[in-house]
Amino acid sequence: MLHDYTTVTAESVSQVTEDAITASEALIDGVVELDGPRTYANTMAPLDAVGVLVSDASGNGSFMARVHPDADVRSAGVAAGERSSKWAADLVMRSDLASAVRDYAATVAAASLDGLEARNVDFWLRDLKRAGHDLSEDDRARLRELRQRLIEVQVAFNSNLDEWDDAIEMTREDLAGLPDAYIERLVPGEAEGTYRVSMAYPDYIPFIEEAKDRDLRRQMQFKFWNRAAEENIPLLAEAVAIRNEIATLLGYPTWAEYAMEVKMAHPEAVEDLYASIVPGLTSRASQELQTLRELASDDLDGGPILSWDWMYYHTQQRKQDFGIDQNEVAEYFSLDTVIGGMFDITGDVFGLEYREITETEAWHEDVKLFEIRNRGSEEPIAYFYADLFPRDGKFGHAACFSITGGMREEDGYRAPVAAIVANFTKPGPDSPSLLKHDEALTLFHEFGHVLHFCLTTVDHPRFAGYDTEWDFVEAPSQIMEHWMWQPEVLQRFARHHETGEVIPTDLVERLVAGRDQTIGLTTLRQVFLGKFDLAIHTGDDDVDLEQATRDAFALTLIPYHEGTHFAASFGHLMGGYDAGYYGYQWAKVFGDVMFSVFADEGSLSPEVGARYRDEVLARGYSRDAIEHLRAFLGREPSSDAYLRNLGLAE
Numbered sequence: 001m002l003h004d005y006t007t008v009t010a011e012s013v014s015q016v017t018e019d020a021i022t023a024s025e026a027l028i029d030g031v032v033e034l035d036g037p038r039t040y041a042n043t044m045a046p047l048d049a050v051g052v053l054v055s056d057a058s059g060n061g062s063f064m065a066r067v068h069p070d071a072d073v074r075s076a077g078v079a080a081g082e083r084s085s086k087w088a089a090d091l092v093m094r095s096d097l098a099s100a101v102r103d104y105a106a107t108v109a110a111a112s113l114d115g116l117e118a119r120n121v122d123f124w125l126r127d128l129k130r131a132g133h134d135l136s137e138d139d140r141a142r143l144r145e146l147r148q149r150l151i152e153v154q155v156a157f158n159s160n161l162d163e164w165d166d167a168i169e170m171t172r173e174d175l176a177g178l179p180d181a182y183i184e185r186l187v188p189g190e191a192e193g194t195y196r197v198s199m200a201y202p203d204y205i206p207f208i209e210e211a212k213d214r215d216l217r218r219q220m221q222f223k224f225w226n227r228a229a230e231e232n233i234p235l236l237a238e239a240v241a242i243r244n245e246i247a248t249l250l251g252y253p254t255w256a257e258y259a260m261e262v263k264m265a266h267p268e269a270v271e272d273l274y275a276s277i278v279p280g281l282t283s284r285a286s287q288e289l290q291t292l293r294e295l296a297s298d299d300l301d302g303g304p305i306l307s308w309d310w311m312y313y314h315t316q317q318r319k320q321d322f323g324i325d326q327n328e329v330a331e332y333f334s335l336d337t338v339i340g341g342m343f344d345i346t347g348d349v350f351g352l353e354y355r356e357i358t359e360t361e362a363w364h365e366d367v368k369l370f371e372i373r374n375r376g377s378e379e380p381i382a383y384f385y386a387d388l389f390p391r392d393g394k395f396g397h398a399a400c401f402s403i404t405g406g407m408r409e410e411d412g413y414r415a416p417v418a419a420i421v422a423n424f425t426k427p428g429p430d431s432p433s434l435l436k437h438d439e440a441l442t443l444f445h446e447f448g449h450v451l452h453f454c455l456t457t458v459d460h461p462r463f464a465g466y467d468t469e470w471d472f473v474e475a476p477s478q479i480m481e482h483w484m485w486q487p488e489v490l491q492r493f494a495r496h497h498e499t500g501e502v503i504p505t506d507l508v509e510r511l512v513a514g515r516d517q518t519i520g521l522t523t524l525r526q527v528f529l530g531k532f533d534l535a536i537h538t539g540d541d542d543v544d545l546e547q548a549t550r551d552a553f554a555l556t557l558i559p560y561h562e563g564t565h566f567a568a569s570f571g572h573l574m575g576g577y578d579a580g581y582y583g584y585q586w587a588k589v590f591g592d593v594m595f596s597v598f599a600d601e602g603s604l605s606p607e608v609g610a611r612y613r614d615e616v617l618a619r620g621y622s623r624d625a626i627e628h629l630r631a632f633l634g635r636e637p638s639s640d641a642y643l644r645n646l647g648l649a650e
Contacts, residue, residue, distance in 0.1 A: 001404070001415065002383060003060050005363040008068065010076035013061045017080040020057035021087050024050040032096040038104040040117055047101075048120070050091075052407065052461050054084055059403035059417070066162065066395040067387055067421060068363050074393050078159045085151045092131040093144055101128060116460040116622060123462070126262070132250055143249050150242045157235045157574040160228040163393055167198040168219060177212035179327045185428050199224050200390040201397075202425040206436075208308065209315045209326070214299060218561075221308040225564035232568035233545060239574065240536050240543055255537040259579035263471045264625055267538060270582045273589075274527055276639075278555065280648040281527070285520030285557050292317060292518075307561045314518050322514035326436045329511060334497040335388065335424060335433035338440045341493025342447055345483055349609035350451070350617075351375045357383075364391070366426075372454055382406070382454030385419040388443075389426040389433070397571065398422040398442050400449035402466075408459035416465060418453045420446045432497050437511060441484045448477030451617055458620040465620055470576065471583035472625035476617060478584075478591025485512055486603050516647060521556070523585075523646060528555045530582040532567070537579040590629060592641040597633065 027046040034042055062084060065077025091097065101124050104110055110121055132143045169189030175182075175197075186195040186203065197203050197220065204224055211217050243255040252258040256267045265273075292305050292313040305313065318324040343354040353373045360369040367387045371380040385403070390396075399421055406416035422442065427433045435443070449466060452473070458464040466473050483489045487508045494503035532552035536543045545567055553560050567573070572581050594612065601608050615632040629637045643649045 002361065002369070002417065003403075004361040005060075006361045008060070008064060008073060008363060010070075010072040013064050013073060013076040013080050016057050017061040017084055020053045020061075021084065024053050024087075024091075027053075028091070028094075028097060032094075032100050034100070038100070038107060039109060040104070040113065040121075043100055043104040044117070044120060044124070047124070048461060052405070054088060055402070055405055055461075058084060059401075063401055063403065063419075064363065065159070066401065067419075069391060069393070071393055074162070078155055082151055082155045085155070086148050089147045089151060090144065092127050093133075093140065093147075095133070098128045098131075098133045101125070116458070116463055119622070120460060120462055130250065130258075130261070135249065139249055143246060146242050146246050146249075150239060150246070153235050153239045153242070154574040157228075157232050157239070158571060160231045160235075161569055161571055162395055164199065164227045164396075165392065166223050166227065167196045167203075168216070168223065169194040170197055170216065171195075174213055174216055175211065177210045178206060179210075181327070181428075181431060181434070182206050182210075185425065199227060199396075201423045202390060209311045211312070214309070214312075217308040217312060218306070221561060222564060225561060225566045225569070227569040229565035229568040233565050236567055236570075236573060237543070237545055239578075240545075243537065243578065244540060254539070256534055256579040259537070260471075262469070263580065263583075264469045265471050265582065265586055267534065270530070270534065270586065273582070273586065273639075274531065277523070277585075277643070277646060277648060278527060281520045281524050281646065282555075282557065283520075284647065285518075285524050288518045288520050289557055295320065304559055307556075307558050310518075310521060310558060314521075318514050318517060321517070322510045324507075324510055324514050326438075329507065330434040330436050331496050331498075332494040332503040332507075333435040333437065333440045335427075335435055337493060337495055337497065338435055338443055339386070341489075342444060344493060345489060345604065346447070346451065347375065349604055349606060350455070350613045351606065351610065353377075360385075362387075366391075380415055381413075382416045382418070384417065384450050384454060387419060388422045388424050390423040394423070395421050396423060398446050400446050400453065400466075402453055405461055406454070406456045406458070406464045407461035413457070413459075416454045416456060418450045420450060422446065434497065437484070441481050444480040444484050445477045448480035449473075451480075452476040455613055455617040456620045457618040458622045460622070463621040468621040468628075469625050470580050471586045472590065472628075474584050474587035475590040475594065475625075478588045479595045479612075482591075482595040482598070483603065485515055487512060489603065519646060521558075524556050526585055528552045529570070529572075530585060531555060532570075533573060533577070533579060533581040536573075589639050589642040590625075590637055592645055593637045593639070594629070594632060596641040 027050050031043055031046050058081070062077050062081030065074050065081055068074050068077065105121050105125055113121060132140050135143065169191055171194055172183070175195065183195060186197060188194070189196045197207055204220060207220055208217055247253070247255045247258040250258060254267070260266050289305055292310060293300065295317055296305065296309065296313045315326065318326075347353055351374060353375050355371050355373070357369040357371060360367060362369060362385060364387065366389050367385050369383065369385050372382040372384070373380055401419045401421060402416075403419055404414070404417035407414050420443075424435060424439055425433050452466040456464040466476070487505070490508050491502055491505070495501060496503075532548055535548045535552055536545065546565070549567055550560050577583065594616070598605060598608050612632055616628045619628055640649065
């Protein structure tokens with residue numbers, strides 16, 4: 001069941017991909033060449049099997065592009081991802097396959113289907129329409145050409161980011177304001193007595209938050225916001241133009257209209273959401289900026305807070321107003337402690353147990369493997385890998401990746417396998433990996449995706465796991481973040497890594513009190529990203545990316561950092577969130593309303609947890625997300641909790 005990643009080579013990555021495609025094509029040939037009456041078993045079931053073959057191959061093949069330490073294997077993974085994506089895009093455009101599916105869908109037997117089989121047929125018909133099977137041959141040929149090129153562009157964009165390597169060498173004096181533990185783990189620079197501060201998150205974020213040297217913060221942000229800019233800005237512009245032409249060919253006014261057809265929201269609803277929160281957030285953010293300006297008055301010389309300033313002064317304000325030093329907080333959040341607390345909390349709430357598998361066959365020595373079981377059972381129901389430290393060429397953010405999907409097989413239910421990939425501070429020779437609170441929050445967030453993927457009980461592979469509407473998929477991870485702000489939860493597991501002392505009540509209260517200190521600025525940044533995404537996907541193909549960035553960035557109330565190209569490293573736009581980044585706020589509405597049930601009935605209530613697991617996590621895409629919400633809440637969802645958490649409730 002679990003793959004031996006220690007044997008992975010560039011050749012094996014290519015081979016597993018080709019083997020899956022070869023086996024899939026044999027199944028498809030059987031479907032299109034069928035001589036006789038069409039049934040679900042001889043028409044749809046083989047297509048279900050194809051989906052499993054290709055998905056499984058990606059977990060052993062193209063996934064290696066994001067995590068493998070060998071550059072040749074990563075390159076093979078990039079090529080494998082492009083190969084399988086192009087093949088899958090071609091599959092749904094095949095006329096003979098479309099005819100086979102449509103012929104079956106028109107039968108009396110198909111009309112009598114119910115449940116997931118009926119849903120599968122409906123979804124295939126929707127896919128075929130979106131693949132252009134109602135177009136002329138010339139338009140379909142152009143559509144295929146565009147889709148193939150879009151895959152190439154997206155793969156190149158992400159590969160450029162993963163392989164990007166840049167840094168600034170600094171002296172000990174340049175690093176004033178940063179703790180000794182940070183400096184000690186930096187790689188030595190080439191010049192004697194210097195340290196290499198890279199663009200990796202564990203280097204960049206603490207520097208922007210704590211380095212006293214304002215000009216060096218500016219230089220660091222300039223480099224960070226220009227990662228792969230020369231290569232990626234043209235690729236993003238090309239992707240936007242391609243998407244626009246695809247939408248036009250298929251009869252949609254914009255790419256956003258096309259992309260959101262299969263999601264919960266539509267463009268007008270997203271604009272309504274933003275319109276309902278931006279005025280209040282702007283007022284609040286203006287006050288937050290004024291407070292920061294007063295704090296920074298001696299440094300600013302009468303000028304404004306700039307983009308490389310606000311996180312630094314935010315950090316200083318938390319120290320001044322709430323006595324919160326994130327480095328002090330991190331002393332209570334060693335990585336092992338946070339993982340243990342995460343397991344303890346979700347174990348109690350969802351009735352789970354976890355066990356580390358010590359003899360792993362993972363792709364790197366730092367990777368850990370865990371099995372998930374129902375409490376009181378010895379039978380694993382799922383597995384997940386934790387690859388949590390940065391290294392050259394690795395995926396640079398934090399995400400959950402699917403490796404093997406859950407599904408019903410003849411001998412029982414196949415256990416899902418997932419992976420958390422993140423970039424936290426690596427343990428030193430004499431110190432553990434210590435997480436700042438927001439890093440611990442990130443870990444909880446990504447583990448929400450793991451649980452959504454791994455606790456599925458859906459029989460059909462297409463609808464199992466977290467394959468739900470893409471603007472709902474963040475809700476089960478958003479809900480996890482709430483536990484990291486509950487004093488009674490934090491004091492269950494947060495202990496000082498040296499003394500074992502439980503995190504003091506006073507520190508927890510100050511941490512929670514300072515949570516919303518700059519919620520206006522922070523949320524407006526999310527709105528900026530969502531508005532920029534929509535702006536470039538609701539216009540024509542001649543969009544001015546720099547002007548669109550500037551226009552959306554104005555929402556942040558902070559001057560634009562001249563000479564930077566933020567969009568070049570906005571990986572979400574090439575990773576499935578195109579015309580979909582709004583989904584983080586959209587899903588937060590639902591994450592907040594779902595957690596309000598826990599807040600009302602007990603934040604660690606096993607009864608609420610069981611209902612949430614059964615009605616949301618286990619259900620995958622077996623029904624629309626709105627039905628999950630209604631079933632769990634027992635009513636229609638509302639935005640009341642979301643607005644209240646933003647401080648915007650009336």
